[in-house]
Amino acid sequence: MRKNIPVMLIVIFLLGGAVFFGMNAYAVEGSENAQPAANDKLVLSEVIMCEKIVNELPQNPSVVFPVSVKNAYCYTVFGNVPEKTDIWHRWYRRDKLVTKIKLVVEPPRWATYSGIHIRESDKGPWRVEVIDQEGNVLTVKRFSISE
Amino acid sequence: MDNIILFFKNLHGKDIFDIALNSYIIFRLYIMFRGTKAFQLLTGVLGLWLFQRFAVTFGLVVTSWFMQGITAVLALVIIVVFRSEIKSVFQTKGLKAFLWYVPPEIKSSTLETVADAVFELSRKNIGALIVFPGREDISETVQGGTNWQGVVTKEMIKSVFWPGNPVHDGAAVIEGQKVTRVGTILPLSQQQNIPSIYGTRHRAAIGMSESTDAMVVTVSEERGEITTARAGQLKTVSRKSQLIEQLKDHAGLLEQGQLPKHNSKRTILAAVISVVFISGLWFSFTGGRDTLISLQVPLTFKHRKAGMEIVETSVNSVRIQLSGSGALIKSIRSDQIQVSISLGSAVAGHNQFIIGPDDISMPPGINLDRVEPAIVDIVVDQIITREIPVQIDWAGKLNERFLLTDASVEPSRVKISGNSMAMEKLSTIYTQPVMLDQILKTGVQTIGLVVESDFLAATNKVKIRYLIQERADGRADQ
Numbered sequence: 001m002r003k004n005i006p007v008m009l010i011v012i013f014l015l016g017g018a019v020f021f022g023m024n025a026y027a028v029e030g031s032e033n034a035q036p037a038a039n040d041k042l043v044l045s046e047v048i049m050c051e052k053i054v055n056e057l058p059q060n061p062s063v064v065f066p067v068s069v070k071n072a073y074c075y076t077v078f079g080n081v082p083e084k085t086d087i088w089h090r091w092y093r094r095d096k097l098v099t100k101i102k103l104v105v106e107p108p109r110w111a112t113y114s115g116i117h118i119r120e121s122d123k124g125p126w127r128v129e130v131i132d133q134e135g136n137v138l139t140v141k142r143f144s145i146s147e
Numbered sequence: 148m149d150n151i152i153l154f155f156k157n158l159h160g161k162d163i164f165d166i167a168l169n170s171y172i173i174f175r176l177y178i179m180f181r182g183t184k185a186f187q188l189l190t191g192v193l194g195l196w197l198f199q200r201f202a203v204t205f206g207l208v209v210t211s212w213f214m215q216g217i218t219a220v221l222a223l224v225i226i227v228v229f230r231s232e233i234k235s236v237f238q239t240k241g242l243k244a245f246l247w248y249v250p251p252e253i254k255s256s257t258l259e260t261v262a263d264a265v266f267e268l269s270r271k272n273i274g275a276l277i278v279f280p281g282r283e284d285i286s287e288t289v290q291g292g293t294n295w296q297g298v299v300t301k302e303m304i305k306s307v308f309w310p311g312n313p314v315h316d317g318a319a320v321i322e323g324q325k326v327t328r329v330g331t332i333l334p335l336s337q338q339q340n341i342p343s344i345y346g347t348r349h350r351a352a353i354g355m356s357e358s359t360d361a362m363v364v365t366v367s368e369e370r371g372e373i374t375t376a377r378a379g380q381l382k383t384v385s386r387k388s389q390l391i392e393q394l395k396d397h398a399g400l401l402e403q404g405q406l407p408k409h410n411s412k413r414t415i416l417a418a419v420i421s422v423v424f425i426s427g428l429w430f431s432f433t434g435g436r437d438t439l440i441s442l443q444v445p446l447t448f449k450h451r452k453a454g455m456e457i458v459e460t461s462v463n464s465v466r467i468q469l470s471g472s473g474a475l476i477k478s479i480r481s482d483q484i485q486v487s488i489s490l491g492s493a494v495a496g497h498n499q500f501i502i503g504p505d506d507i508s509m510p511p512g513i514n515l516d517r518v519e520p521a522i523v524d525i526v527v528d529q530i531i532t533r534e535i536p537v538q539i540d541w542a543g544k545l546n547e548r549f550l551l552t553d554a555s556v557e558p559s560r561v562k563i564s565g566n567s568m569a570m571e572k573l574s575t576i577y578t579q580p581v582m583l584d585q586i587l588k589t590g591v592q593t594i595g596l597v598v599e600s601d602f603l604a605a606t607n608k609v610k611i612r613y614l615i616q617e618r619a620d621g622r623a624d625q
Binding site: 051060061062063064066068094095124125127140142144146147 | 536538539540541542543544545547550551552553554572574575577583613618619620
């Protein structure tokens with residue numbers, strides 16, 4: 001038994017290290033994709049600007065949208081939705097509000113999107129602000145419409 | 148008559164003070180210089196100047212020009228010739244005495260001691276010559292002698308003139324309570340009509356009183372007769388009280404009540420003349436009546452706090468109506484009038500200021516009648532600094548084979564300073580256009596920021612990173 005002690009210590013050490021590494025990876029994943037989870041709080045996990053939505057999923061994520069792609073979408077995923085609530089996508093072109101789109105999100109997780117039809121005159125820098133029911137800006141995504 | 152009524156009507160408090168102050172200065176100058184030769188000449192110069200002013204008023208060109216020349220030359224002559232007299236007046240009197248009467252240092256008891264000694268010398272037929280300087284400096288007039296500096300006593304005066312004393316032949320000088328010099332030689336008078344009974348001692352006494360404003364007391368060795376010499380005139384003194392009175396008068400020790408009536412009247416007359424003269428001068432200068440003038444004056448601002456900016460003002464200039472004498476109004480230059488509003492109490496946003504006399508600077512003697520508009524609205528703002536997000540301004544056309552999937556800016560926010568109202572509207576700082584045409588692969592670029600002139604950025608350049616991927620579906624428009 002005494003001979004096994006060093007082996008056991010090594011096993012314990014390796015197990016402990018593995019647990020620590022896994023938690024860290026989860027935290028990184030969490031920090032990249034979502035705000036810390038809280039059951040009573042609306043959590044925005046992911047925001048993607050994309051060229052199209054196919055089967056309710058974003059396609060061709062991009063920060064530059066040529067006029068030729070005709071549409072630009074803002075796809076948002078809420079990792080935690082405590083209750084049915086409204087959110088808004090505010091679309092700005094050069095700091096000027098162009099449109100404000102109201103969307104509904106429902107518990108427990110929800111993905112939703114809004115889009116704009118791109119015209120030739122829309123070229124320039126844009127941003128989309130995701131706003132909750134209280135008017136808090138949850139995130140800002142910046143993109144451009146180009147030739 | 149109308150002019151006189153107008154004169155009194157237009158007199159303001161400060162004008163009365165102005166006249167009173169200058170009248171008093173003139174009066175005090177008279178008090179200090181009266182009896183001196185310089186004063187007589189000054190009176191003459193003043194007369195000439197007044198004559199010249201009349202000549203100007205009546206348009207006598209040559210006369211006024213001539214009088215002006217003579218007045219200027221005479222004024223210069225007075226200063227040069229009577230420099231020592233003028234100097235002694237100011238030196239002996241000083242500013243304090245100039246502003247108000249200061250009793251002389253000579254004490255009444257000293258003069259009584261001198262009188263006692265003089266009469267004792269007279270009784271014993273001992274000759275004496277005593278000089279009492281006036282306002283003028285006599286150091287250049289008296290010659291030789293010995294410095295003495297002894298406190299006046301009867302015995303000392305007697306001993307100075309005792310025939311056995313080596314200095315008994317000269318004159319003694321008494322200043323204040325001291326015998327300052329003995330055995331001095333006085334200038335002899337050149338008068339031809341001095342009675343033959345008077346010898347060298349009396350001639351010297353007359354000469355000294357002619358040359359200076361000093362009073363000289365002489366005791367005749369032959370007759371024991373006491374005489375006083377003032378302004379070249381000899382007077383025989385028979386009683387001690389008479390001598391004391393003359394000495395006191397010379398020293399200015401006579402009380403107001405004891406002043407001879409003609410002296411007091413003359414002083415009052417001088418005071419009245421001073422007031423009338425200055426009033427006339429003021430009236431001739433101001434013209435007695437008010438003239439109005441309207442000026443458009445630009446607004447300036449003072450006491451602006453650090454970082455405060457004036458965003459807007461309801462007016463940039465105000466119309467000011469001023470009044471005053473014609474001469475003063477005509478001489479006003481535009482740069483002499485300034486309207487300066489203090490922003491010390493201003494707060495960021497809308498402020499209202501009432502322009503009052505304190506905000507307007509103008510030459511003395513000018514009155515402020517009206518300001519239009521009297522109320523000025525000023526919008527001020529405070530300079531603030533905020534961190535503003537930076538956004539890449541993509542321009543041109545990206546190759547259709549590629550997708551620009553991600554981009555980031557370093558730093559993502561930059562510190563921008565500007566007035567708070569403009570900063571309120573500023574939500575994004577954009578980079579200079581980044582040309583997509585030249586981008587074919589993932590990369591990094593340093594690019595400048597577009598910062599409007601109203602703002603100041605902590606940094607002018609940022610680094611951008613971008614990620615290029617080939618489209619899975621080929622072309623962008625598919």
